[in-house]
Amino acid sequence: MIYADKKTGVIVCGAxxxxxxxHIDRMNxxxxxxxxxxxxxxxxxxxxxxxxxxxxxYDSILQAAKNQDASAAVLFVPGSAAGDSIMEAADAxxxxxxxxxxxxxxxxxxxxxxxxxxxxxxxxxxxxxxxFSPGEISMGIMPAHLASRGPVGVISRSGxxxxxxxxxxxxxxxxxxxxxxxxxxxxxxxTFADALGQFAKDPETKAVVILGELGGNLEEEGAxxxxxxxxxxxxxxxxxxxxxxxxxxxxxxxxxxxxxxxxERLKKTGxxxxxxxxxxxxxxxxxx
Amino acid sequence: MKMKEYEAKEILSKAGIRIPRGLHIKKGVEFxxxxxxxxxxxxxxxxxAGRGKAGGILMAEYDQIPKTVEQLFNxxxxxxxxxxxxxxxxxxxxxxxxxxxxxxxxxxxPVILFTTxxxxxxxxxxxxxxxxxxxxxVHPLLSTIPGYTLRYLLNGAPKEIGQVIQKxxxxxxTQDAILAEINPLxxxxxxxxxxxxxxxxxxxxxxxHGITENRDLSERERQADxxxxxxxxxxxxxxxxxxxxxLTMATVDLINNLGGKPANFLDVGGGADRVRVAHAVxxxxxxxxxxxxxxxxxxxxxxxDEVAAGIIEAGVGQKIIVRLAGTNETxxxxxxxxxxxxxxxxxEEAVKAAVEAAS
Numbered sequence: 001m002i003y004a005d006k007k008t009g010v011i012v013c014g015a016x017x018x019x020x021x022x023h024i025d026r027m028n029x030x031x032x033x034x035x036x037x038x039x040x041x042x043x044x045x046x047x048x049x050x051x052x053x054x055x056x057x058y059d060s061i062l063q064a065a066k067n068q069d070a071s072a073a074v075l076f077v078p079g080s081a082a083g084d085s086i087m088e089a090a091d092a093x094x095x096x097x098x099x100x101x102x103x104x105x106x107x108x109x110x111x112x113x114x115x116x117x118x119x120x121x122x123x124x125x126x127x128x129x130x131x132f133s134p135g136e137i138s139m140g141i142m143p144a145h146l147a148s149r150g151p152v153g154v155i156s157r158s159g160x161x162x163x164x165x166x167x168x169x170x171x172x173x174x175x176x177x178x179x180x181x182x183x184x185x186x187x188x189x190x191t192f193a194d195a196l197g198q199f200a201k202d203p204e205t206k207a208v209v210i211l212g213e214l215g216g217n218l219e220e221e222g223a224x225x226x227x228x229x230x231x232x233x234x235x236x237x238x239x240x241x242x243x244x245x246x247x248x249x250x251x252x253x254x255x256x257x258x259x260x261x262x263x264e265r266l267k268k269t270g271x272x273x274x275x276x277x278x279x280x281x282x283x284x285x286x287x288x
Numbered sequence: 289m290k291m292k293e294y295e296a297k298e299i300l301s302k303a304g305i306r307i308p309r310g311l312h313i314k315k316g317v318e319f320x321x322x323x324x325x326x327x328x329x330x331x332x333x334x335x336x337a338g339r340g341k342a343g344g345i346l347m348a349e350y351d352q353i354p355k356t357v358e359q360l361f362n363x364x365x366x367x368x369x370x371x372x373x374x375x376x377x378x379x380x381x382x383x384x385x386x387x388x389x390x391x392x393x394x395x396x397x398p399v400i401l402f403t404t405x406x407x408x409x410x411x412x413x414x415x416x417x418x419x420x421x422x423x424x425x426v427h428p429l430l431s432t433i434p435g436y437t438l439r440y441l442l443n444g445a446p447k448e449i450g451q452v453i454q455k456x457x458x459x460x461x462t463q464d465a466i467l468a469e470i471n472p473l474x475x476x477x478x479x480x481x482x483x484x485x486x487x488x489x490x491x492x493x494x495x496x497h498g499i500t501e502n503r504d505l506s507e508r509e510r511q512a513d514x515x516x517x518x519x520x521x522x523x524x525x526x527x528x529x530x531x532x533x534x535l536t537m538a539t540v541d542l543i544n545n546l547g548g549k550p551a552n553f554l555d556v557g558g559g560a561d562r563v564r565v566a567h568a569v570x571x572x573x574x575x576x577x578x579x580x581x582x583x584x585x586x587x588x589x590x591x592x593d594e595v596a597a598g599i600i601e602a603g604v605g606q607k608i609i610v611r612l613a614g615t616n617e618t619x620x621x622x623x624x625x626x627x628x629x630x631x632x633x634x635x636e637e638a639v640k641a642a643v644e645a646a647s
Contacts, residue, residue, distance in 0.1 A: 079492060105493035107464050110396055110428045141558070143587075143614060158534020159558070160586045164635065167586070167613065184533055186466075187396050213534055216393040235537040238544035239520075239553075246518035246533025246555040248492065249393070275545065277538060278636055 001133035001178045002153070002198040002205075003096055003122065004072055006036035008137055011064045011094070013085050014076035015042025015052050019100075023076065023141055025053045030138040038137075041068040061085070065092040072096040074130060074139050083108025086123055090116035098139045099125035099183070106248070109187045116189065123189025127247065128181035129159035142166075142179060150175015152284055153199040153228070155192055156211035157184050158247065161235060165211060165280055172281035174288075177205040184247030186215070192222025200227040207231070207287040209280060214239055214259040215249045223271045229287040232266050233274045234259045289489050289502050292333045294374045296485035299463060300470070303455045306481050310376035315361050321353050325377045330356045333372035334365045342366045347378065379481055384472035385445065386410055387453060389460040397425040398460060400433075400453060402441045407472035426457065433457055449473070452480055464493035508571070515567045516557050524549025526646045527572035527581035527606070529565075531556050531590050539584045539639065548643035551578045560590050565598025573604030580607045582642040584635055587614025596620035600627055607645055611638035 004010075010027065014020040024039050031038025041064035042052050048059035058064040061073060073089045075082055075097065082101040089097045097116060104126050116123050124131055130140015134149040146163055148170045156162040162181055169176060180195045182188050192210055199205045207229045212219035214236035223230055236245055237259040244251045252258050263273050274280045291299070294312040301307045312333075313319045321328065330353065332344035339345060344365040348356035353375060361370050384407030392399040403421045405413050413420060422441045426433055438450040452473060460468040467488040474483045491502055505513055512519030518533060526543055528550050530536030536555045543550045552575070556568050565583075572581050581604070585595050593616040599608060600623065610631045612620050624631055632638040 080496070103492045105464055105496075106391060106466060106490050107428075107461065107493065110391065110398075113396055114428050146614075156534070158532055158537075160530070160532025160536075161534030161538055163532075163586050163614070164535055164538075186391065186393050191394070211534065213537060218394060221394055233538075235534050235541060238541050238550075239537060240522065243520045244518075245520060245537050245553055250533055250537070276542065276636065278634070 001136045002180070002195070002202050003124070003131055003178070004139060005133065005136045006034060008072050009037050009040040009068060009070035010139060011041045011043060011061060011068070011070045011073040012039050012055075012076065013043045013061060013073055013089070014078075015055070015057050016044040016047045016050065017076060020044075020076040021052045023074075024055055027074075027138045028053065028055070030144050034135050036137050040070050061088045061092045061094070065094065070094070072139065073098070075099045075101050077101060079103035079105070082126060083112040086112035087115050090119040090121035094121055097121060097123045097189075098128070098130045099123060099189075100128060100130055100140055101125070102127040104185070106186055109185060113187060113189045124180060125183040125185075125188060127185045128183035128188075129162060131178065131180055133178040134176055140181065142181070146170060147179065148175040150177065151204060151206040151288060152176050153202070153205045153208040154179040154211070155195045155208060156181050157213050157249070158211060158235065161211050164277055165209060165233070168277060168281055169209075169284070172285070174281055174284060177202060184213070184249050186249040191218045193218070193225045196222050196226045196228065196230070207284055209233070209284060211235070212262065213247065213250050214245065214262070215247070215251050215257040217257065217262070219262055220265045220269065223266050223269045230271050231274065231280060231283045231287065232271050233277060233280060234263050234266070237263065289491060289494060289499065289504050290335055291487040291489065292372065293331065293485060294333060294372070296487040297482065299459055299487060300456070300482050300485050303459045305452055305455050305470070306479065307485070308376040308379055308481055308483065310374055312372065312374050313357070315371050321350070321375055323350060325375075326350050327378040328353050329376045329378050330360055331374045331376065332360055332363075332365050332370040333374055334368045334370060336366045336368055339365060379474050379483060380476045380478075381474050382477065383475040385449065385475070386413070386471045387456060387473050388467065388469035388471065389456055389465070390467050392425060395425050397428050398457070400424050400426065400441060400457070402453065404443070404445050410471065431458070431461065446475065448480060459487070463487065464490045464497065466490050512554065512571060515564055517568060518553070518555040518557070519571075520553040522550050522552050524551045525577050525579045526642050527551050527575065527578040529554045529556060529568050529572065529581065529583045531558065531560060531585045535584065535586060539582065539635065542636065542639045543582075543643060546639060546643045548639070548646055551575055558590065560595065562594045562598040562601060565595050566602040569599055569602035569604055569608070573602065573606060578606055580609065580642050580645040582638055583608060583610045584638060585612050585614075587612070587617070590615065592616045592620030593623060596623040599624065599629065609638050609642045609645065611635055
């Protein structure tokens with residue numbers, strides 16, 4: 001597994017909101033089922049002293065980190081505040097921030113991610129389902145029952161597409177080491193290349209599925225640097241140009257990021273690309 | 289959201305970049321141009337690529353301006369009606385430059401492009417003479433562009449252009465722009481002018497600049513936006529509802545690959561409840577070309593029983609094909625089968641059925 005494990009203590013920001021409180025409960029249910037530490041603190045400014053599903057809430061990330069043994073944070077805060085939360089988490093000395101939040105202004109992401117990396121803090125997301133390592137830890141919103149533990153890493157720009165593929169892999173009897181939702185925004189913290197680098201250091205992972213989509217060129221960049229065997233799927237091959245397909249980052253501009261061209265470039269680097277999601281398990285089996 | 293030319297130029301002017309003397313007018317409103325403008329450029333304020341070549345930019349002597357304006361208001365530029373016009377003093381052009389700032393996604397930083405070969409299509413310059421284009425990143429936590437970066441960009445061009453680059457960078461960073469472009473940036477005997485300006489704002493940052501409505505959306509896209517959907521109109525006859533951008537996109541792709549024609553892309557978003565699903569189905573139900581609707585939902589936080597109730601509540605006339613998996617799947621399926629809906633277990637089966645039903 002990569003980025004975090006059973007021993008990781010997690011802080012949830014936006015703890016008292018609907019989403020935050022719902023997912024604290026789910027993450028801790030999972031932590032209990034695998035004997036992990038899970039969420040040890042929540043943060044909502046002005047609500048310090050309260051509890052959410054038995055988890056103590058603090059006014060700031062710094063306070064939470066001082067009072068509880070935690071090294072990572074998951075953000076459910078609104079888009080207008082999330083950039084600041086990323087920097088606050090990096091300032092509090094955390095190693096990892098998972099930003100679930102969608103609709104963060106791109107300039108905020110650009111500055112916050114740069115700042116966090118400068119402080120030695122990895123950012124996963126924003127606009128992502130988070131990190132899930134079967135049998136170890138859930139840091140985000142991925143449904144636990146679809147996953148199973150095994151030798152395949154999954155890196156994805158999209159939430160439900162990830163669930164679909166994890167579901168297919170599990171049904172085919174192929175387990176996963178870690179599933180990383182890197183996010184659907186134009187600028188994200190950990191890229192395909194970064195997550196592939198982490199998987200390369202993980203002895204359990206033997207091959208990686210990368211789930212990309214139109215927009216940008218992070219898939220090709222990752223595939224070129226990959227040390228492990230990789231299978232890819234790219235969504236948006238039939239999307240109209242200059243239209244944003246749901247994700248802020250899923251847009252072809254000035255010819256850059258076209259999904260069909262992206263697939264061609266991936267194939268040139270020797271990466272098998274699945275035309276359909278249902279082909280992924282058999283393609284990955286050939287690499288194991 | 290794309291700014292119109294006159295709006296972009298107002299922003300540039302406030303930042304201290306000189307723009308040609310001029311007047312912005314709306315259709316049906318009386319106007320008067322100062323006689324100091326002897327020769328004018330009359331420009332349609334439409335979002336059309338290649339506006340000049342399509343007849344959206346006309347030249348006029350002072351006494352011909354009213355006639356030219358009338359002519360342009362009565363014209364359509366590539367099918368787009370002209371509602372607003374910018375009348376500007378014609379510049380005495382000595383040289384044209386190209387300048388733009390955007391975001392480099394893999395470097396996670398603002399990237400500045402500058403070339404002394406402005407006034408033309410930048411992609412054309414990139415192909416014919418790539419060495420003429422200078423490109424530099426700026427560290428995103430800096431508010432001032434370092435001198436060495438400016439010197440590299442200018443490549444011997446007049447130094448005062450460096451000040452324009454710095455001002456445009458300030459606009460880019462303070463306005464939450466995803467593109468700020470001046471093409472051409474014009475050198476005249478009187479100094480530098482932004483003869484054209486293009487600014488695109490980040491849709492996620494409109495609220496903090498006091499903009500409440502994104503003009504770039506069509507009426508149907510606006511309705512969808514109000515319900516929290518991501519929606520793109522396409523031209524086929526199979527309505528598509530999915531949850532999550534990637535899965536919905538993959539559904540649209542699979543329809544196309546199997547020979548069908550998707551009518552739209554609609555991502556209901558995470559945790560969609562009965563009411564939102566009913567809205568989504570009704571929205572597609574109202575599209576005249578839609579013959580069949582495919583609902584492909586994989587529930588994580590989305591509950592399948594809520595989705596099923598929403599589909600039934602919408603009560604549209606078109607055939608609906610459903611693929612549901614995940615949280616409360618059994619309850620959702622039971623609800624739908626009691627009403628006789630066609631349900632399939634995998635995404636591929638569902639898409640095949642939809643393509644057949646629509647052909």
